[in-house]
Structure formats: C-alpha cells, structure tokens
Amino acid sequence: MRVRLVKQRRPAVEYDAELVSDDGTHLIVRIGRGDVWIEHYWRDRWYSVKEVFDAGGRHQGWYCDIAQPARVDGDTVISEDLELDLWVSADRAVIARLDEDETDFTPEVTAAVEELERLARAGRAPFQDRRLVFGEDPELYDRMRPSYPPALIDDLIALPGVGPAARALDIGCGTGKTAALLAARGLTGVAVDADAAMAAVARRRLATLPSWRVDVAPFESWAPADGEWPFDLVVSAQAWHWLDPNVRLPKARALLTPGGWLALFWNVPAEDHSPLRRALDEVYDRLAPGLRRTGGPKEMPPGERRSYPWRQTYSADQWVDLARTHSDHRMLPTDRLGPLLAAVHAAIDAHGGVYDHPYDCVLWLHRREDLLPGD
Numbered sequence: 415m416r417v418r419l420v421k422q423r424r425p426a427v428e429y430d431a432e433l434v435s436d437d438g439t440h441l442i443v444r445i446g447r448g449d450v451w452i453e454h455y456w457r458d459r460w461y462s463v464k465e466v467f468d469a470g471g472r473h474q475g476w477y478c479d480i481a482q483p484a485r486v487d488g489d490t491v492i493s494e495d496l497e498l499d500l501w502v503s504a505d506r507a508v509i510a511r512l513d514e515d516e517t518d519f520t521p522e523v524t525a526a527v528e529e530l531e532r533l534a535r536a537g538r539a540p541f542q543d544r545r546l547v548f549g550e551d552p553e554l555y556d557r558m559r560p561s562y563p564p565a566l567i568d569d570l571i572a573l574p575g576v577g578p579a580a581r582a583l584d585i586g587c588g589t590g591k592t593a594a595l596l597a598a599r600g601l602t603g604v605a606v607d608a609d610a611a612m613a614a615v616a617r618r619r620l621a622t623l624p625s626w627r628v629d630v631a632p633f634e635s636w637a638p639a640d641g642e643w644p645f646d647l648v649v650s651a652q653a654w655h656w657l658d659p660n661v662r663l664p665k666a667r668a669l670l671t672p673g674g675w676l677a678l679f680w681n682v683p684a685e686d687h688s689p690l691r692r693a694l695d696e697v698y699d700r701l702a703p704g705l706r707r708t709g710g711p712k713e714m715p716p717g718e719r720r721s722y723p724w725r726q727t728y729s730a731d732q733w734v735d736l737a738r739t740h741s742d743h744r745m746l747p748t749d750r751l752g753p754l755l756a757a758v759h760a761a762i763d764a765h766g767g768v769y770d771h772p773y774d775c776v777l778w779l780h781r782r783e784d785l786l787p788g789d
C-alpha cells in the first residue's frame with residue numbers, strides 16, 4: 415500500500431509501505447529502508463506514531479506526528495500533518511516537542527500532544543491501550559463510579575426470555591458493578607474484562623457466587639467455555655464504545671440465544687443549566703478545553719432507547735475523585751490535572767460545597783433478530 419503525508423507548509427510526501435494490520439480504526443504499516451519504521455495511523459485520533467528501529471533491530475524511539483484523523487482512499491492511507499511532532503526516545507530520557515512554533519494550538523492539537531506526553535511520561539507507548547487506564551486505580555473507580563438504576567435492572571429482567579433464571583454475559587465488566595446487580599436478581603453468567611486489575615475487583619465482588627466467572631481478556635479475542643453459551647442477555651455498561659466496532663456486534667449476536675437481548679447502557683450527564691454547572695464549564699474552557707463532558711454512544715444499531723433520569727449529590731472532594739476516574743482526565747499530564755481539579759473543587763466550594771448532579775442512564779436494547787449479521 416501507499417502512505418501519503420500531506421503537510422501544511424511543505425510538499426506532500428508519498429511512499430510504499432507494507433500493511434501489517436488494520437482493525438478498522440488502527441492501521442499499522444511497516445517501512446524498511448535500512449532502519450525500520452513501524453507506522454501507526456488511527457482513523458479516530460489526532461496523531462500518528464512512527465516507531466523507529468535501527469538496522470540491527472534496536473528501538474530508537476518514536477515520532478508522534480500531530481495530524482488529522484487518518485483517511486484511507488483505495489490502498490493509500492492519508493495523514494494530514496499539523497506540523498507539531500513529539501519525539502520520545504526509547505529510554506524516554508528525551509520527550510521533546512518539535513516545530514511547536516509552526517502549529518496552531520486548537521483544542522484537538524492541545525489534547526493530542528498532552529495525551530502523548532502523558533503516555534510517554536507514564537512509560538506507555540501511544541499504541542498501547544488507552545482503554546486500560548481505568549485499571550490504574552480500580553479501587554477508586556469502584557468507589558466513585560455510580561451504579562445503575564434499579565428500574566433499568568428490573569426492565570432487563572422483565573424482557574421476554576430473560577427472567578431470574580437467565581444466563582448473562584457482562585462485557586467490559588470493570589469492577590463487576592453490573593454483574594453483581596444481575597447476580598443479586600438470580601441470573602448466572604460470565605463477566606469479561608480486558609484489564610486484570612479491574613477484573614480482580616470484580617472477582618472479589620462475585621467471590622461468593624460460584625455461578626459467575628470473571629475472565630480477563632479483550633472481548634474481541636475472548637471465547638466462552640464449551641456448554642456455557644449461548645446467553646439470554648448480553649450487557650455492556652459504559653464499555654461498548656471501547657470495543658472494536660468491527661467485531662463487537664457480530665460477536666455479541668453470535669453469543670446470544672435466539673430471541674436473546676443485547677443491552678448497552680451508559681450513565682451520561684443530563685442537561686444542567688445550574689450556576690454551578692456553568693462555573694464548572696468555565697473552568698474546563700479555561701484549563702482543559704479539549705475535555706468533553708460527554709459520554710455514551712454516538713451511533714447505535716437500530717433498537718429501542720430507554721432513559722432513566724436520576725441524581726446524585728457529591729461533595730467537592732467526591733466530585734474531584736469521580737473526575738479522576740475518567741479516562742480523559744487520567745490522560746492529562748499531572749501538571750495540568752492538578753490545577754484543573756483544584757479549580758473544580760473551588761467552584762463547588764463557592765456554590766455551597768455540594769453538586770447535585772443530574773444523570774441520565776441511557777439504555778439501548780437490541781433483540782438478537784434485529785442485529786443483522788455483519789452489522
């Protein structure tokens with residue numbers, strides 16, 4: 415295949431490359447020209463990464479090019495370079511911005527370079543999994559992240575063919591919040607998470623329930639044991655968006671029994687026009703404009719959408735601890751996160767010391783028969 419790098423201030427560059435893999439989001443190519451470059455392009459990220467190895471195979475480091483999300487046209491991957499680069503040496507002794515003065519620092523550019531710097535300082539490569547930051551502090555996650563409304567669980571149990579004797583699969587189970595809610599209603603099943611630290615908390619929580627097992631594996635490569643599937647209900651709470659879009663739907667469908675249900679849900683911030691929310695938005699606009707206060711799905715296969723509004727009151731300390739569990743906050747360099755959270759805390763203090771936060775728990779329900787194979 416070909417790689418075309420479109421530059422803002424220089425002529426475009428084009429060269430041959432050998433395709434290593436393409437999962438629909440993340441495309442990897444190899445270029446051998448004395449030294450060897452392994453190049454990573456993402457269709458949904460504002461950077462690309464070029465790993466550099468010398469002719470003896472020794473890793474030299476990686477160039478991170480801040481760039482528009484990559485496009486693929488025929489057999490050509492096209493990356494529109496925004497000039498700013500980050501060089502990270504293999505031993506991470508050097509983490510340096512290059513061509514900073516030639517760059518327009520839009521929120522996307524700022525967020526991208528800060529994410530790359532944070533990963534480099536944390537000893538992680540950008541092509542390692544950002545989905546696994548939750549496991550850096552699973553106890554904090556478990557303590558601070560909200561559970562899901564009982565009415566939603568009631569509705570799942572009431573689905574035709576589900577009921578208290580049903581078998582369920584919880585994908586991206588994290589610390590086991592949803593599996594525990596289902597187990598409390600009598601359901602049995604399997605919970606799967608890619609992160610061993612998160613799964614360890616889920617195992618502890620489900621330890622007294624031999625009818626539940628927790629597996630550590632990415633859902634994409636996970637396989638059920640013989641005889642334990644198909645499932646009547648497949649759930650994924652706050653996790654579906656982390657799964658490979660090419661795999662998740664056909665695989666979930668294949669694991670469901672005829673007439674079975676796929677239930678995807680997210681606690682998302684509900685609309686809030688309170689003075690405190692406005693003050694918090696101002697803090698983010700000023701200190702972390704790249705962070706979006708969104709959540710949940712952008713696109714869903716056809717299905718039924720239900721909504722469960724609810725509220726929770728947080729002290730300033732609790733709200734700040736909750737913010738620390740969000741992956742976008744965890745990706746911020748500590749010298750940005752500290753002042754951001756201090757300002758958030760101060761805003762809550764200035765508005766009475768508590769945040770009565772409105773949530774909308776959004777449930778998407780899909781019957782197996784409505785999920786077309788290959789969707």
Ligand SMILES: C[S@@+](CC[C@H](N)C(=O)[O-])C[C@H]1O[C@@H](n2cnc3c(N)ncnc32)[C@H](O)[C@@H]1O
Nearest residue numbers: 545586587588607608609632633651652653656
């Ligand atoms: C935001 S947490 C949600 C956890 C839990 N479902 C909950 O509601 O609290 C997302 C979880 O998805 C897991 N995850 C991310 N990618 C995954 C994948 N490909 N396969 C399985 N789990 C994955 C992460 O490790 C993390 O525990």
